[in-house]
Amino acid sequence: MTIMKMSNRISSFQASPIRRLSPHARSAVKRGITVYHLNIGQPDIKTPQVVLEAIHNYNEPIIAYGSSEGYERLRNALPAYYATYGVDIKPEEILITTGGSEALLFTFMTLCDPGDQIIIPEPFYTNVSSFAHTAMVELVPVTSRLEDAFALPPMEDLEKLINPKTKAILLCSPNNPTGHVYSREDLEKTLRLCEKHDIFLVVDEVYREFCYDGEQFTSILTFEEYADRVVCVDSFSKRYSMCGARVGTLVTRNKEFLNHTLKLAQARLCPPDIEQIAATAALGTDPSYLIEVKKEYESRRDFLVEALKKVEGVKTIKPKGAFYLIVELPVEDAEDFATFLLRDFDLNGETVMVAPAEDFYATKGIGRRQVRLAYVLNKEHLGKAVACLAAGLKAYAEKGA
Numbered sequence: 001m002t003i004m005k006m007s008n009r010i011s012s013f014q015a016s017p018i019r020r021l022s023p024h025a026r027s028a029v030k031r032g033i034t035v036y037h038l039n040i041g042q043p044d045i046k047t048p049q050v051v052l053e054a055i056h057n058y059n060e061p062i063i064a065y066g067s068s069e070g071y072e073r074l075r076n077a078l079p080a081y082y083a084t085y086g087v088d089i090k091p092e093e094i095l096i097t098t099g100g101s102e103a104l105l106f107t108f109m110t111l112c113d114p115g116d117q118i119i120i121p122e123p124f125y126t127n128v129s130s131f132a133h134t135a136m137v138e139l140v141p142v143t144s145r146l147e148d149a150f151a152l153p154p155m156e157d158l159e160k161l162i163n164p165k166t167k168a169i170l171l172c173s174p175n176n177p178t179g180h181v182y183s184r185e186d187l188e189k190t191l192r193l194c195e196k197h198d199i200f201l202v203v204d205e206v207y208r209e210f211c212y213d214g215e216q217f218t219s220i221l222t223f224e225e226y227a228d229r230v231v232c233v234d235s236f237s238k239r240y241s242m243c244g245a246r247v248g249t250l251v252t253r254n255k256e257f258l259n260h261t262l263k264l265a266q267a268r269l270c271p272p273d274i275e276q277i278a279a280t281a282a283l284g285t286d287p288s289y290l291i292e293v294k295k296e297y298e299s300r301r302d303f304l305v306e307a308l309k310k311v312e313g314v315k316t317i318k319p320k321g322a323f324y325l326i327v328e329l330p331v332e333d334a335e336d337f338a339t340f341l342l343r344d345f346d347l348n349g350e351t352v353m354v355a356p357a358e359d360f361y362a363t364k365g366i367g368r369r370q371v372r373l374a375y376v377l378n379k380e381h382l383g384k385a386v387a388c389l390a391a392g393l394k395a396y397a398e399k400g401a
Contacts, residue, residue, distance in 0.1 A: 024342035036385035054281035070096020071276035100235035108135035123360035150178035179319020227253035
């Protein structure tokens with residue numbers, strides 16, 4: 001059989017560190033092993049009943065193409081939601097996307113020509129690398145560190161990276177994968193830097209509901225004086241535990257940006273119809289739902305951090321938001337260890353799956369000893385997962401790895 005050559009673009013595309021160990025996990029399950037998935041942000045929280053009812057009650061005779069901008073009822077409903085965060089936004093300043101992922105890809109393609117650059121604090125959500133690669137955009141990292149609680153690096157570190165190819169700075173707050181929440185002062189300083197160099201500030205706010213210990217969330221959209229250079233990426237996935245629905249938003253007051261982004265939206269015709277109806281219903285969820293979900297994640301965070309403190313050689317910090325944390329392990333190669341956990345180890349028929357963190361960094365060699373954990377399971381399962389991690393570390397050391 002002839003082996004046909006594929007493109008250099010796809011050959012150099014990285015496999016997702018969140019999912020690339022999945023074959024080992026499936027193999028473990030076939031062997032009868034229970035796998036606790038802390039590798040991916042798939043919550044076990046129930047989707048709001050009003051969302052499921054909206055799907056069950058869908059009775060249109062034809063699932064037709066919708067508007068490229070998104071379902072009108074959803075766009076009209078969103079300003080009231082954003083108003084709860086002090087944001088005054090109009091329906092025409094919102095583009096509905098197929099998840100926050102598409103919103104990021106559209107942003108890259110709208111702002112950047114091939115070879116242009118976007119500055120991003122690392123570690124960052126690893127799939128951003130894939131979106132950048134697709135758009136032929138170069139990500140320029142500025143490193144935040146575990147010992148500094150992954151705080152935003154000094155402005156001078158960001159500024160020295162800016163050059164004529166720089167089109168934007170990209171932040172995520174609350175942050176995936178670190179859980180750091182950028183302060184109003186952080187955002188304002190970054191906006192002033194963007195204004196000075198005439199570039200955009202793009203902020204992924206997907207986890208805005210999940211801020212802990214009284215930490216105050218500040219939306220980038222509250223800085224109306226910088227409206228011409230602000231783009232907000234958002235999603236329904238994690239907020240309402242509806243990850244598979246793939247509904248996101250791109251929000252900006254920059255009309256030229258939206259007009260150009262609409263060309264990309266028209267090329268993919270429309271976002272998914274039924275899912276947008278479900279998302280519209282989600283906005284009518286009783287406020288107590290998100291209050292209780294936040295409390296649950298905060299409780300899980302506290303439990304997981306305390307459990308990890310008891311594992312010899314492990315380093316982490318207590319994150320202020322989202323539902324992830326970065327853990328440094330007493331191993332030289334976290335991916336090799338993660339593979340070992342799935343392929344060669346079990347504790348009473350159980351093991352844990354983690355996401356190696358090296359590919360959450362753009363700088364080679366950083367994060368090789370780190371993993372990202374998602375506290376999206378109940379505390380009983382989190383406890384068992386940490387027990388597997390601790391026992392796995394001992395077995396891995398004894399193996400001489």
